[in-house]
Amino acid sequence: MNDLLTHIGYGHFLVLAAVLFVMGVAGVLMRRNALIIMMSIELMLNAANLTVLTFARMHGDVSGHTFALIVIAVAAAEVAVGLAIVVALFRGRRHVDVDRLNTLKH
């Protein structure tokens, strides 16, 4: 077990983050449910956080760690607003499918 951990380097974390980010982007582009899109966006933010933390560890720089904490706080604020908007939308329409939002002219 110990041996395994020594073989995990910064590169693994960066690749994991990149994969998470791509999954998030694909989710936003492909899923039509507003809640799932928000979850995919969270995945993107977490991928970015993981990248920041890996680089902060790599450079031995504490400010990167504080950056990650700030991102977590801001992401929480953003999600709070987003969920409120989704709830307001659901009350009027009984669905949160972004493809069926076409009151505004295209």
Place this chain on the structure above:
Amino acid sequence: MTFVTTDMAYIAPLLILTVTGMLLVIAESFFRGRDRAGLMGLAVAGSVASFVASVVLYRQLEPGSSKLIFDGMLVADRFGFALTGLFSVITALVAMSTPAHQREHGWENGEYYAILLLSAAGMTMLAQAAHLVAIFIGVETMSIGVYVMTALRRRSRRGNEAALKYFLMGAFATGFLLYGMALVYGAAGTAELAQMKTKLLATANPEIAIAGILLMVIAFGFKLAAVPFHMWAPDAYEGAPTPVTAFMAAGVKAAAVAAMIRLFGQYLGGDVLPFGAVGWASPMVIIAGLTITVGNIAAVRQNNVKRMLAYSSISHGGVMLVGLAAMGLGSSTGQSSLVYYLIAYSITTIASFAVVSWVGSRDRERLLVDDWAGLGQKHPAAALAMTVALLSLGGLPPTAGFFGKFYVFKSAMDVADNQLIWLVAIGVVNSAISIYYYLRLVTAMYFREPTEPFTPSRSAPLEVVMVLCPIIILAMGLLPGFWLGLGN
């Protein structure tokens, strides 16, 4: 790391807006129903105080000097304070245009003014940002506030739809911005913009740096509604309450450009085409050309005035990107012409949306071009204000819009080896096309008979905005020298 108390003086505009915003949250509980318009007074007072602080700080600094504050998190220079002053004025004007619209359309939410000022505080942070974290916090403070303001008409189906589209696209852009920042931070080993360029040029992983910078270009493209990242903008602009649309079109766009000037123009500039040292110039130039053209062509087909102004504002964002590319490619006049353009564009946009808001009322929002027929006969003053704004948007002399475009294109011509000459050609051709759709509204106002009586939503503060903005537009057009010097 030390905390220098005197640095606080240099963020006076930010502090004033934040504290007034918080006071407004408290004050909101003491104002009920109709009295809520009283909150507008406090919001305007806070914005004006922030404007005065910006002017004082601006005059205190030498031209060209810049001082890093809070351990390189923010920077104090004349450019920054010119923009914090602009954002304060935008906030005051938007606050003044709001009560009439709230009264007519029944969304008298008191928290609106608090969110407006806190969002403006985020903009002032962007104007002074010198660190990736400061840019991130500024962008988010501004955007989250605007999402809420867009969604304030809770029972309006169109309002909800606009808010959700705006939120999802904005949050998506945040993901790109953050991942881009993470990669750039990793390649440079620092998040301070002042050291970033030298570190990026010396990095062992230029591909990571370039990927990060491209992601940040995409993210700002979303915030600025640049083509091909503009799909949300017309819907969000149409569905949001008109004063909020004005704030989105004038303030958010200007703040995004301010952050881009800091990041790409000042700190990562000196790039050369085709791909350059840090690799943002070519994508920016292509996006600029696309944005000007697509925005304009789509605007020609619009019958809804708000949507037409939305597409026209997309196209104006393209002109700003031209200035930005010129600045990054070493044009010495790029920054001052961009500041002039931002002031001209913001004031003009607020003027046009103020008239849109005035013409409509509870019964008829009057958003179609046909609804404006005969306004010139019935309400010549309002028609004149709209005409000045439209001429300025179209870039006709003697308005601010003409000199704005002129200076930006001139700075693009200053770039070595005529690298941007074709971009200037695209811009000039599109300016000519844009006059068609602006004049369509002007002809409807003056040369067609009114089909039904107008029922404008009268309100003294809104009318002050409709008088003040055209005066500034003409003053900027007649005396461009003073305004052009602000950005140095």
